[in-house]
Amino acid sequence: MSPHDVWTRLVAVREQAPLIHNITNFVVMNNTANALLAVGASPAMIHATDEVEDFVTVSQALVVNIGTLYSEQVAACKLAAARAKTVGVPWVLDPVGVGATPYRRAVAASLLRLGPNVIRGNGSEILTLAPHAPSGAGRGVDSLDASDAALTAAQWLASESHTIVAITGAVDYVTDGARVAEIHNGHPLMARVTGLGCSATAVIGAFLAVDPEAFAATVAALAVFGVAGEVAAGWAAGPGSLQVALLDALYTLDEATLQAKLRVTVR
Amino acid sequence: MSPHDVWTRLVAVREQAPLIHNITNFVVMNNTANALLAVGASPAMIHATDEVEDFVTVSQALVVNIGTLYSEQVAACKLAAARAKTVGVPWVLDPVGVGATPYRRAVAASLLRLGPNVIRGNGSEILTLAPHAPSGAGRGVDSLDASDAALTAAQWLASESHTIVAITGAVDYVTDGARVAEIHNGHPLMARVTGLGCSATAVIGAFLAVDPEAFAATVAALAVFGVAGEVAAGWAAGPGSLQVALLDALYTLDEATLQAKLRVTVR
Amino acid sequence: MSPHDVWTRLVAVREQAPLIHNITNFVVMNNTANALLAVGASPAMIHATDEVEDFVTVSQALVVNIGTLYSEQVAACKLAAARAKTVGVPWVLDPVGVGATPYRRAVAASLLRLGPNVIRGNGSEILTLAPHAPSGAGRGVDSLDASDAALTAAQWLASESHTIVAITGAVDYVTDGARVAEIHNGHPLMARVTGLGCSATAVIGAFLAVDPEAFAATVAALAVFGVAGEVAAGWAAGPGSLQVALLDALYTLDEATLQAKLRVTVR
Numbered sequence: 001m002s003p004h005d006v007w008t009r010l011v012a013v014r015e016q017a018p019l020i021h022n023i024t025n026f027v028v029m030n031n032t033a034n035a036l037l038a039v040g041a042s043p044a045m046i047h048a049t050d051e052v053e054d055f056v057t058v059s060q061a062l063v064v065n066i067g068t069l070y071s072e073q074v075a076a077c078k079l080a081a082a083r084a085k086t087v088g089v090p091w092v093l094d095p096v097g098v099g100a101t102p103y104r105r106a107v108a109a110s111l112l113r114l115g116p117n118v119i120r121g122n123g124s125e126i127l128t129l130a131p132h133a134p135s136g137a138g139r140g141v142d143s144l145d146a147s148d149a150a151l152t153a154a155q156w157l158a159s160e161s162h163t164i165v166a167i168t169g170a171v172d173y174v175t176d177g178a179r180v181a182e183i184h185n186g187h188p189l190m191a192r193v194t195g196l197g198c199s200a201t202a203v204i205g206a207f208l209a210v211d212p213e214a215f216a217a218t219v220a221a222l223a224v225f226g227v228a229g230e231v232a233a234g235w236a237a238g239p240g241s242l243q244v245a246l247l248d249a250l251y252t253l254d255e256a257t258l259q260a261k262l263r264v265t266v267r
Numbered sequence: 268m269s270p271h272d273v274w275t276r277l278v279a280v281r282e283q284a285p286l287i288h289n290i291t292n293f294v295v296m297n298n299t300a301n302a303l304l305a306v307g308a309s310p311a312m313i314h315a316t317d318e319v320e321d322f323v324t325v326s327q328a329l330v331v332n333i334g335t336l337y338s339e340q341v342a343a344c345k346l347a348a349a350r351a352k353t354v355g356v357p358w359v360l361d362p363v364g365v366g367a368t369p370y371r372r373a374v375a376a377s378l379l380r381l382g383p384n385v386i387r388g389n390g391s392e393i394l395t396l397a398p399h400a401p402s403g404a405g406r407g408v409d410s411l412d413a414s415d416a417a418l419t420a421a422q423w424l425a426s427e428s429h430t431i432v433a434i435t436g437a438v439d440y441v442t443d444g445a446r447v448a449e450i451h452n453g454h455p456l457m458a459r460v461t462g463l464g465c466s467a468t469a470v471i472g473a474f475l476a477v478d479p480e481a482f483a484a485t486v487a488a489l490a491v492f493g494v495a496g497e498v499a500a501g502w503a504a505g506p507g508s509l510q511v512a513l514l515d516a517l518y519t520l521d522e523a524t525l526q527a528k529l530r531v532t533v534r
Numbered sequence: 535m536s537p538h539d540v541w542t543r544l545v546a547v548r549e550q551a552p553l554i555h556n557i558t559n560f561v562v563m564n565n566t567a568n569a570l571l572a573v574g575a576s577p578a579m580i581h582a583t584d585e586v587e588d589f590v591t592v593s594q595a596l597v598v599n600i601g602t603l604y605s606e607q608v609a610a611c612k613l614a615a616a617r618a619k620t621v622g623v624p625w626v627l628d629p630v631g632v633g634a635t636p637y638r639r640a641v642a643a644s645l646l647r648l649g650p651n652v653i654r655g656n657g658s659e660i661l662t663l664a665p666h667a668p669s670g671a672g673r674g675v676d677s678l679d680a681s682d683a684a685l686t687a688a689q690w691l692a693s694e695s696h697t698i699v700a701i702t703g704a705v706d707y708v709t710d711g712a713r714v715a716e717i718h719n720g721h722p723l724m725a726r727v728t729g730l731g732c733s734a735t736a737v738i739g740a741f742l743a744v745d746p747e748a749f750a751a752t753v754a755a756l757a758v759f760g761v762a763g764e765v766a767a768g769w770a771a772g773p774g775s776l777q778v779a780l781l782d783a784l785y786t787l788d789e790a791t792l793q794a795k796l797r798v799t800v801r
Contacts, residue, residue: 027563027579029294029335033461038506043461044364045294048336051368058367068563069582070606072337097578100592101585192785194567194577238782239572248505251459296561296602300728305773310728311631312561315603318635325634339604515772518726 001181001219001266003258009207009220010253014040018060018209021089022202023047023077025067025096028195031243032063035199038250039224041206047073052080057087060209063202064116066107067096067195074107081114090117090208094201099128112161117214119157120166120201123150130157151180164214166204168197172222174215181219184263185226187233193243200225203250219264227261228253268448268486268533270525276474276487277520281307285327285476288356289469290314290344292334292363295462298510299330302466305517306491308473314340319347324354327476330469331383333374334363334462341374348381357384357475361468366395379428384481386424387433387468390417397424418447431481433471435464439489441482448486451530452493454500460510467492470517486531494528495520535715535753535800537792543741543754544787548574552594552743555623556736557581557611559601559630562729565777566597569733572784573758575740581607586614591621594743597736598650600641601630601729608641615648624651624742628735633662646695651748653691654700654735657684664691685714698748700738702731706756708749715753718797719760721767727777734759737784753798761795762787 019042024032029045036043046055049072056062062084064077084091093116098108108129112119119129130153151173154165159177167173172183190196200222207221208214231253232245286309291299296312303310313322316339323329329351331344351358360383365375375396379386386396397420418440421432426444434440439450457463467489474488475481498520499512553576558566563579570577580589583606590596596618598611618625627650632642642663646653653663664687685707688699693711701707706717724730734756741755742748765787766779 025579026293026560027567030297030461030564033294034506034510037459037461044367045292045335046364046367048338048370050338051336051370054368054370068579069585071582071584097580100578100580101588103582103585103588192571194564194571236782238785239568240778240781240785243568243781244507244511244778247507247510248503251505251507293560297564297728300561301773301777304726304728311634312559312602313631313634315605315637317605318603318637321635321637511774511778514774514777515770518772518774 001216001264003255003262006220006223006262007255007258009211009217010224012210013206016210017042018206019044019058020061020063020202020205020209021046021056021059021080022063023052023073023080024063024065024198027067028198031195032199032202034247035250036202036206038247039203039206047076049076049079052076053083056080056084056089059089061205062089062091063094063205064091064111065094065096065198065201066098066104067198069104069107077111078114081111085115090214092116092118092120092201092205092208094198095119095121095125095129096198098125116163117208118164118166118204118218120168120197120204122197123167123169126150126157126165126167127153164218166218166222168200168222172226174218174222176215179215179266181264181266183219183222183226185223185261186229189233189236189239189242190229192239223262223264224253227258230261231257268483268490268531270522270529272483273487273490273529274522274525276478276484277491279477280473283477284309285473286311286325287328287330287469287472287476288313288323288326288347289330290319290340290347291330291332291465294334295465298462299466299469301514302517303469303473305514306470306473314343316343316346319343320350323347323351323356326356328472329356329358330361330472331358331378332361332363332465332468333365333371334465336371336374344378345381348378352382357481359383359385359387359468359472359475361465362386362388362392362396363465365392383430384475385431385433385471385485387435387464387471389464390434390436393417393424393432393434394420418442431485433485433489435467435489439493441485441489443482446482446533448531448533450486450489450493452490452528453496456500456503456506456509457496459506490529490531491520494525497528498524535750535798537789537796540754540757540796541789541792543745543751544758546744547740550744551576552740553578553592554595554597554736554739554743555580555590555593555614556597557586557607557614558597558599558732561601562732565729566733566736568781569784570736570740572781573737573740581610583610583613586610587617590614590618590623593623595739596623596625597628597739598625598645599628599630599732599735600632600638601732603638603641611645612648615645619649624748626650626652626654626735626739626742628732629653629655629659629663630732632659650697651742652698652700652738652752654702654731654738656731657701657703660684660691660699660701661687698752700752700756702734702756706760708752708756710749713749713800715798715800717753717756717760719757719795720763723767723770723773723776724763726773757796757798758787761792764795765791
């Protein structure tokens, strides 16, 4: 995927301003909404069981994130994902901290059965979703497994579930089971800001809304996010200013910067 | 309304530090609290049905925002608004994304019957609250209708509901049904930061707490918010830094800046 | 406590990256998670009753904050605190706005009976938790009582409840009932940013996770937070940029800065 291929997809998001329905965690709601606005999409955070089915029907993509579950929200996630599938709205699953508790594993498993178009997690999370995941207890939302170690699990999961799986970390991987894209962008300081993975997932939703080819959409979204993160890290004095700068970088990203910085390979 | 009229109200907020009870959405809780602190008020975010009636009684104003509803919160909004009315605490309604779902319309309608002193929304939201609103589905929390197109609906709604209605957008309008104030401040980049409308609503609550004349209080609040937004946009490199700078600008706003930048007319 | 004593504890947090389980309020979830990441800890915000007992068992400390209660969350706080006690995970209570409503007082009282290792509040909150607290209604989450006025109440509460009590304000106090530490760091502008007290409580949790001596851990945590706040205030143009700069300052804090700025006395 060339810088121009990424750029045309970013332009499509900016021009179409797709409405993205998010059922996401409370830690990142503000930042996720701002990341979607910065990239040109139109975010809505709506999680009441009384309205999620209506709302997902008028949205261009759905993002489901299990970071801070509670009973009504779990029900809302299932209702929205099922309806998304019925009406043909693409949806993305972010299985935050899925290995941390049996409850979380059960919720993620039930969501997985509802057929997400894309799954984005760190290495630990993807390993947990695949049957060869280590049986040891997870460790919150941080990744214990380098993203490359989880690649085999991701390919298995993608084939088995007919979905796209993205693993983010020092290197990001995207696979449909056969193809594997590697994105060597981003910056280590990004791991010191909470919920940037969640924002990346939401941005995948925005790209999926304007591009039916989910593999390419996912690669382009993570490429944009990674390059913006690199630009922002150059402006930042620490994780606080990085969080702010990332939104500025997403908003101001241009094709020349993509040309200069993008490091994506597909095999 | 002169810059000095706006300034004296801002000084009153800073001196009295009114306690503002917010039942608001999860996306903007942090930013709304910080906007209230920056303007000199004392925010509290309290939404348990077991305590909202007690708390609103000791507050100087209530702000109700329907952005991210769930069942217990809807009940809390109704309890708090009803008690506010009984004890004479002024309250402001922010009907976020009211046109998006039937559920949201129903909740907003029931809150409207509880007599908000001020309603603040974008053009689409105000049109939805008025009976001449277009029947088409809303589109999340973004405004589809320029704020001036909704002015007729706002005047009707203000007269019908004996309230003040504010429409924010490229131009902000405030009306009591007869009078109309126009505020030509603010900056287009503000639309790229989530929840600035929600913060504006909260700031209206702060001004309402120190000024029983709701029309003037609303105009002054939006004037302060708009001028601070302009100042902040001059400091910002994008939407991330704008969100930060806005809080700094609200906190440091002085009378000379109001004199130089305020563009308010009342007819 | 010397700057070196504080520094070695900060280094331990950075090296061990303890997993901190937070059941906290919605206003500060993002900032609290980011403060923990900035100081070197690994935060998780998990509040479902179906999983808090499992999760606290694999955590190194628990932080319970009652800022924005709702029914399921209150149940989660009790389950998690009780399990923490059973399995020997230290836990910290932040009784946000405890004097504001009878409901809040009742919840805090029931949590107090579950034996927190540390309690951190402002002067008003600590006075409310102690039987000699004034009977007048509280005032949201702001402190009406200077922290020194609440010191006697704190010493009583620490002795009675066999816990460490920290009062934060212009001067921070930490007591185990007998010893009293005073921390003369921080900056007045910190009071204009929402939830910095909540972040301080979370940072106490991180230090408690790496140091079984709760008095020293609490003093070191508040010392780090206060010095970082001073550094950040030197970089900030207002409360918005202070919030951002504080995270940068926590992340970049070095021993030389502690040596230059720390003002702690223990008697």
